[in-house]
Amino acid sequence: MSLVNGLPAHVLFVHFVVVMVPLSGLALVVGAVWPKAARRLGLVLPVLAFATLVAVPLTMEAGEWLERHVGSDPLVRRHAALGDGLLPWAAGLFVLAMVVWWTTRRTPVPQAGSPAGAGSRGGMVRIAAAVLSVVVAAGAVVDVYRIGDSGAEAAWHDAYSKTATGGGGD
Numbered sequence: 001m002s003l004v005n006g007l008p009a010h011v012l013f014v015h016f017v018v019v020m021v022p023l024s025g026l027a028l029v030v031g032a033v034w035p036k037a038a039r040r041l042g043l044v045l046p047v048l049a050f051a052t053l054v055a056v057p058l059t060m061e062a063g064e065w066l067e068r069h070v071g072s073d074p075l076v077r078r079h080a081a082l083g084d085g086l087l088p089w090a091a092g093l094f095v096l097a098m099v100v101w102w103t104t105r106r107t108p109v110p111q112a113g114s115p116a117g118a119g120s121r122g123g124m125v126r127i128a129a130a131v132l133s134v135v136v137a138a139g140a141v142v143d144v145y146r147i148g149d150s151g152a153e154a155a156w157h158d159a160y161s162k163t164a165t166g167g168g169g170d
Helices: 009-033 035-041 044-068 074-083 086-106 121-156
Strands: none
Touching (some): 009 035, 009 121, 035 086, 044 074, 044 086, 074 121, 086 121
């Protein structure tokens, strides 16, 4: 898909990614560190991460189309290069969302006064998933910020005046 209502699809799809990556990351971290929240989220957690994973390559493909239709610019090339790095982060969000969903789904809720089972194999998997979830979510969000900042710079670096042009209405 290259155009939507005459606009480059990348310009529209990117907004979905900018919202979904941080939202998926936040849901993942909350679910990973708070198993009760993960149980309440249920399938929403992996479905959200899957939608994010699907949106990233669609946005990248639309961006590659747009890149071929704008003049060659080092800022655009930098943005495209940074954008190529988001897919592994999105895949990591999805894999970890599946792990968190699966482990919280398969483990009974600890009763009040009973040990949480951190020494058990399931407890160790949950702790590892929580640590990895924080790292991957933070990496994905930082990467989205860097990509978005480079894209905004590429799109707007010489497209506006810092002073009003007298077009009316301040």
